[in-house]
Amino acid sequence: MKEKDIVLVIDMQNAYAPGGAWECANIQRAKERILEILEKKKDADVVFTRFLYNPEASGVWQEYNRQYEKINSDAYANSMMPAFSKYLDKLPLYSKSQYSCLSNDAVREKCRNSKRVILCGVVAECCVLSTLFALVDEGIRAIYLEDAISGLTKETERSALEIAKTLSPLHISIMTAAEYLQEE
Numbered sequence: 001m002k003e004k005d006i007v008l009v010i011d012m013q014n015a016y017a018p019g020g021a022w023e024c025a026n027i028q029r030a031k032e033r034i035l036e037i038l039e040k041k042k043d044a045d046v047v048f049t050r051f052l053y054n055p056e057a058s059g060v061w062q063e064y065n066r067q068y069e070k071i072n073s074d075a076y077a078n079s080m081m082p083a084f085s086k087y088l089d090k091l092p093l094y095s096k097s098q099y100s101c102l103s104n105d106a107v108r109e110k111c112r113n114s115k116r117v118i119l120c121g122v123v124a125e126c127c128v129l130s131t132l133f134a135l136v137d138e139g140i141r142a143i144y145l146e147d148a149i150s151g152l153t154k155e156t157e158r159s160a161l162e163i164a165k166t167l168s169p170l171h172i173s174i175m176t177a178a179e180y181l182q183e184e
Contacts, residue, residue, distance in 0.1 A: 004177055005143075006114040007046045009034055010101060011120030012084055015077040016150070022071070024122050024150035025157060031083055033148035034120050036139055038087055040181050042160035046091045047101075051127060052078055054097035061097070099130035102138065116141045118180060124151035124160035132164060132172065142172045145180060 012031065016024045024030070038046065053065050053072040071077050074163055080088055096103045101107040111117050113168045119128055119142055128149050146162045151157025161174070168174050 003115055004045050004105055005108055005116045005118050007037060007041065007044050007118045007120065008107075008111070008131070009046060009048045009084070010131060011049055011051050011123070012081050012121050013050055013077065015071055015074075016122045021074075021077055022123070022152060023102070024091045025154045026147075026150040026154055027122065030083065030120065030122065030148050030150040033145065035083060036120075037120070037145075037148065037177055037181065045110070045114065046087065047078065047107060047148065048078060048088060048091060048093040049101045049104065049107060049121075049179075050078065050093060050095055051099075052095045052097055057088050057097065079091050082104065099127045100134040100136040101127065101131040108134075111135060111140050112138065114140070117141045118145060120145045120148035120177075121151055125156040129160050129163060131165070136171045138166060143180060144168075144172055144174050145177050146174055148177045153172060154163050 014020050015022045016027055018027065054061065057065055064070060094107050102111060103132045117140055120131060121128060132144060135177055146161055151160055164172060165174060
């Protein structure tokens with residue numbers, strides 16, 4: 001039975017943190033909202049993902065690997081942000097080498113068996129949006145937590161939100177972290 005939400009924390013890695021190679025514009029706000037959810041929804045099912053390159057990728061991913069080789073091979077950049085360490089000791093962390101989190105079979109199965117998927121993390125215009133479209137394609141209800149998601153820039157973050165709004169309310173809901181936390 002699909003009784004519980006899954007909080008899907010997407011790619012909160014050091015590469016996107018302040019000073020990281022791909023620092024996201026509102027990463028601090030997103031991190032704080034996610035930590036607030038983790039603290040207040042202690043009984044929630046939570047899944048963390050991280051993007052790791054696939055050295056045997058094909059097609060345009062080969063060019064991606066060449067272009068971002070320095071970041072791809074940087075262990076610190078690919079590690080999860082330290083603020084999540086205490087949660088990662090007990091919660092699952094799944095790796096993916098494509099933008100959508102549903103490219104990982106275990107994550108896709110967990111999402112299929114959830115009531116709703118609560119989206120938070122980075123990057124709004126890449127991994128979050130790709131995951132959102134994959135959830136819609138799978139017929140899985142999603143909630144886009146607009147203040148718990150960060151884009152590379154404020155402009156691209158706003159653009160991703162505008163795209164997400166076109167799928168609301170039929171396929172997804174748009175909420176703030178506070179609105180989600182107020183739900184019973």
